[in-house]
Structure formats: structure tokens, C-alpha cells
Amino acid sequence: MAPQLSRQTENPATPYIGRFAPSPTGLLHIGSLLTAVASFADARAHGGLWRLRMEDLDPPREMAGAAAHILRTLEAFGFEWDGEVVYQSRRHELYRAVLDELRAQGRVYPCYCSRREVAEQARGMGVDGPLYGGRCAHGASATAKTPAWRIRVPAAVYGFGDAVVGHYQQQLAADVGDFVLLRADGFWAYQLAVVADDAEQGITHIVRGQDLLVSTPRQLFLQQCLGYVQPHYAHLPLLTNRLGQKWSKQTLAPAIDAAEAETLLRQVLHWLGLPEAPPVGHHRELLDWAVAHWRMAAVPKAAIVTEAGV
Numbered sequence: 001m002a003p004q005l006s007r008q009t010e011n012p013a014t015p016y017i018g019r020f021a022p023s024p025t026g027l028l029h030i031g032s033l034l035t036a037v038a039s040f041a042d043a044r045a046h047g048g049l050w051r052l053r054m055e056d057l058d059p060p061r062e063m064a065g066a067a068a069h070i071l072r073t074l075e076a077f078g079f080e081w082d083g084e085v086v087y088q089s090r091r092h093e094l095y096r097a098v099l100d101e102l103r104a105q106g107r108v109y110p111c112y113c114s115r116r117e118v119a120e121q122a123r124g125m126g127v128d129g130p131l132y133g134g135r136c137a138h139g140a141s142a143t144a145k146t147p148a149w150r151i152r153v154p155a156a157v158y159g160f161g162d163a164v165v166g167h168y169q170q171q172l173a174a175d176v177g178d179f180v181l182l183r184a185d186g187f188w189a190y191q192l193a194v195v196a197d198d199a200e201q202g203i204t205h206i207v208r209g210q211d212l213l214v215s216t217p218r219q220l221f222l223q224q225c226l227g228y229v230q231p232h233y234a235h236l237p238l239l240t241n242r243l244g245q246k247w248s249k250q251t252l253a254p255a256i257d258a259a260e261a262e263t264l265l266r267q268v269l270h271w272l273g274l275p276e277a278p279p280v281g282h283h284r285e286l287l288d289w290a291v292a293h294w295r296m297a298a299v300p301k302a303a304i305v306t307e308a309g310v
């Protein structure tokens with residue numbers, strides 16, 4: 001029995017439900033601010049809702065206190081979100097129900113391969129790591145070890161029209177291979193959690209960074225398997241350093257400081273293709289101004305190169 005997840009029909013007067021979904025692996029940096037502003041402005045410009053989801057699926061990678069700090073920072077910058085903040089760490093039952101549904105459909109299988117065994121049998125490199133060689137795809141002999149769960153992908157093309165990038169597609173079997181939904185260490189894979197959450201939260205429009213573009217065809221496939229409505233997508237340009245590396249915790253992007261809110265917001269609005277905003281009394285007015293002047297068509301596709309993460 002498929003869980004009834006898509007709630008979009010509950011509120012037909014709100015055809016747009018967007019979201020911002022930070023991971024508490026670090027504090028908000030300028031790249032996350034750009035995503036927050038764009039997803040917020042696009043939602044509000046459409047008269048839509050803007051929901052917040054904390055993607056805290058991977059406790060070993062998380063930073064203590066980061067989730068609360070992210071919420072305080074968003075508030076200080078003037079963002080207001082709709083409804084309660086959703087924490088992925090509290091939704092294991094939902095993810096379990098989705099995996100059970102895919103299992104009932106005969107699409108998933110336990111994989112006992114170690115990381116080394118996955119590398120050894122790889123059919124080559126895909127767009128996001130080694131292509132799984134399929135040793136466990138047709139019934140593995142169970143070992144004492146807890147397996148990962150993989151989904152069998154079809155040799156089919158999954159493509160979509162992105163509001164920033166244009167048409168994007170992958171042939172899942174050739175480009176990605178059978179991918180993991182539940183890791184052997186017991187943590188849920190991002191691909192499964194994000195698809196379940198977007199459907200359960202009734203998300204209609206996904207505005208996020210281009211680092212996730214490579215994941216989208218896998219998510220379209222999962223949505224199709226589960227009978228979910230496919231959201232609209234807009235993948236924003238990444239902020240990179242001069243070496244072309246995305247600003248992130250790993251590349252030492254500094255945390256944004258609310259004391260600099262006006263300067264940082266003006267910088268982000270400029271990068272997003274908005275004209276220069278007039279002087280304001282409070283930086284909150286810059287967000288209102290962005291909503292009033294928002295045009296996704298003005299958002300550039302190419303990466304934005306910036307020094308020192310600001």
C-alpha cells in the first residue's frame with residue numbers, strides 16, 4: 001500500500017509551495033544565502049508558501065549547534081517561513097514506508113558489497129561515482145553483515161526542463177547505475193529522503209544549487225516509481241573560488257554574519273540578476289524588494305566566481 005504523500009490537493013488556492021533545505025554540516029555561508037534568497041523570492045513572487053527543512057540525515061558529518069544557528073541567521077536576515085521546520089532526523093518512519101513500497105514493487109535489493117568491492121566490480125565511472133557492477137542485483141547470499149539497499153534503474157532517459165539550466169537528462173543505467181537508498185550503516189540516502197519529503201510537504205517548486213542537478217534524474221525516477229507529482233525545478237548557479245571549487249565548508253567559506261546583512265543581500269541580489277535596489281531603512285526591505293522585482297529568467301546559468309566566499 002503506497003503511503004498517501006502528495007498533499008498538493010489539500011490547498012488548491014496555493015499552487016506554489018517552495019522550500020529551502022540546508023544541511024547542518026556547517027553554518028550558513030554566502031552560497032546558502034543565495035539559494036535561500038532565490039527560493040524565497042521565487043515562492044513569494046508567485047504568492048506561494050516557503051517551507052524550511054533541515055537535512056540532518058548524516059549525524060557524523062553534522063556540526064553541533066549548526067541547525068539552531070542556521071534558523072537564527074535566517075531570522076536575522078529577515079526570512080519568514082511557513083509552518084514548522086521539518087527535521088529529516090525525525091522522519092525515519094516515512095523513509096521506511098517509502099523503501100517498503102519500493103520493495104513491494106520488487107525494485108530494490110540488498111547489497112552486501114563493501115566500498116572496495118563496489119570499486120572492484122565497477123562498470124566504469126558514472127556522473128556521480130562508480131557504476132555499480134551488479135553483483136547483488138540478482139540475489140546475493142546474505143552475510144552476517146547489514147546490507148545496503150539499492151534500487152534497480154532502467155536503461156531509460158530521465159530528463160526535464162530546468163528554469164535556469166534548460167533541458168537536462170541522464171540515461172540512468174549508463175550514467176548512474178543502481179543506487180543506494182539505505183546505507184549499510186543505517187543512514188538514509190539523500191535521494192530517497194528528499195523525494196519522500198518533497199512529496200510529503202507538497203513541494204511544487206524546487207529552487208536549489210546546481211551541485212544537485214546531477215541528482216535530479218534519480219529523483220524523477222523515484223517520483224515516477226512512487227506515483228508522485230513531479231515538481232518544477234530551477235538549479236541556481238554555484239558560487240566558486242578561482243579554482244572552480246564550490247564555496248562550502250570544505251573550501252572554508254566563511255559563515256555569514258547578520259551584522260553584514262545589507263551588504264551580503266545586495267551582493268546576492270546582484271548575482272541573481274536583479275537591478276540595484278534603492279536605499280532601505282532596514283535590510284528586511286531588500287527581501288521585499290527582491291520579491292517585487294524577481295525574475296527567474298534573469299538568473300545566470302554560469303558559475304559565479306568570487307574571492308574569499310563573499
Ligand SMILES: [Zn+2]
Nearest residue numbers: 111112113136
Ligand atoms: Zn552488492
